[in-house]
Amino acid sequence: MNNIQLDSQNRLKHFLGIEGLKRDLLIEILDTAASLINVHEKAVKKVPLLRGKMVINLFFEPSTRTRTTFELAAKRLSADVLNFNIDTSSSSKGETLIDMLRNLEAMHCDMFVVRHNASGAAHFMAQHVASHISIINAGDGQHEHPTQAMLDMYTIRQYKSDFTPLRVAIVGDILHSRVARSNIHALTILGASEVRVVGPKTLIPKGIEELGVKVFHDLKRGLCDVDVIIMLRLQRERMQGALLPSAYEYFQYYGLTEKILNVAHPDAIVMHPGPINRGVEIDSTVADGVRSVILQQVSNGIAVRMAVMAMTLSTMESPSLKKEQ
Numbered sequence: 001m002n003n004i005q006l007d008s009q010n011r012l013k014h015f016l017g018i019e020g021l022k023r024d025l026l027i028e029i030l031d032t033a034a035s036l037i038n039v040h041e042k043a044v045k046k047v048p049l050l051r052g053k054m055v056i057n058l059f060f061e062p063s064t065r066t067r068t069t070f071e072l073a074a075k076r077l078s079a080d081v082l083n084f085n086i087d088t089s090s091s092s093k094g095e096t097l098i099d100m101l102r103n104l105e106a107m108h109c110d111m112f113v114v115r116h117n118a119s120g121a122a123h124f125m126a127q128h129v130a131s132h133i134s135i136i137n138a139g140d141g142q143h144e145h146p147t148q149a150m151l152d153m154y155t156i157r158q159y160k161s162d163f164t165p166l167r168v169a170i171v172g173d174i175l176h177s178r179v180a181r182s183n184i185h186a187l188t189i190l191g192a193s194e195v196r197v198v199g200p201k202t203l204i205p206k207g208i209e210e211l212g213v214k215v216f217h218d219l220k221r222g223l224c225d226v227d228v229i230i231m232l233r234l235q236r237e238r239m240q241g242a243l244l245p246s247a248y249e250y251f252q253y254y255g256l257t258e259k260i261l262n263v264a265h266p267d268a269i270v271m272h273p274g275p276i277n278r279g280v281e282i283d284s285t286v287a288d289g290v291r292s293v294i295l296q297q298v299s300n301g302i303a304v305r306m307a308v309m310a311m312t313l314s315t316m317e318s319p320s321l322k323k324e325q
């Protein structure tokens with residue numbers, strides 16, 4: 001499914017998902033992001049890598065962090081950015097995705113950043129879009145959210161340097177989480193020693209062990225000695241039927257508190273893709289505490305999205321990205 005995202009020289013043409021990508025490519029994304037991380041410290045907070053290119057943000061689902069950091073990333077690369085307002089768009093008037101695509105192509109854009117509630121939407125667009133256009137998946141249904149996974153990997157590498165000895169626990173609503181799926185693929189490809197998923201039976205997909213993870217239903221056991229904890233929100237907008245008794249009860253069993261955090265490694269970091277629900281999956285003392293790197297993840301998201309956009313659209317090889325600064 002992912003081959004479509006690589007060109008004939010195995011360079012990124014689109015960025016649709018982490019599954020099936022090679023370790024070297026993930027490391028190249030992280031290294032390119034590292035070379036772009038300090039652009040905001042320059043007097044002019046820009047590099048000219050995408051000068052003269054047009055990026056369209058096409059968001060069919062609500063988003064705060066992802067959309068704004070994509071916009072900021074495109075602007076720091078000197079691209080022109082158009083935020084397509086889906087509420088007032090023709091999609092609400094019955095226009096098909098393909099017709100919308102053709103019309104937007106006619107505006108001479110070079111890249112679409114797409115968030116859609118249907119799994120596979122970004123992949124579908126990559127198959128149908130004009131050949132000079134790149135598609136970046138900003139989250140498709142319950143499938144993948146590859147730039148979130150890469151900013152998570154960037155943050156982990158920033159604090160832990162080497163992936164191979166790490167035990168990582170992903171906690172919460174795994175069933176509906178595209179972040180969980182992309183992170184499981186990324187951590188496995190980068191060689192983390194153990195990836196755990198922790199949550200109630202109703203929120204863990206059947207057969208997930210096939211992805212190489214260990215399943216835990218008890219939070220304390222699942223967090224024992226881990227180096228990294230990735231907390232997830234209950235994605236109620238994707239739940240059909242009653243999968244949980246109540247938010248209050250969920251917090252009693254799966255909420256991350258200071259007390260439970262003590263079973264993890266003393267240097268463990270706490271991550272969350274946002275938006276966080278205080279008092280549901282995470283206690284405020286942990287979210288705002290010294291081990292939380294949640295806001296660092298948001299900052300890192302800008303450089304990681306710059307890296308992915310530059311690698312897919314720039315005609316230069318990534319070593320020259322460094323020179324270009």
Ligand code: NCD
Pocket residue numbers: 065066139145148178179232233235273274275
């Ligand atoms: C995530 C998403 O949209 O998949 N958030 C994000 O991109 N920052 C996770 C979520 O919505 O819970």
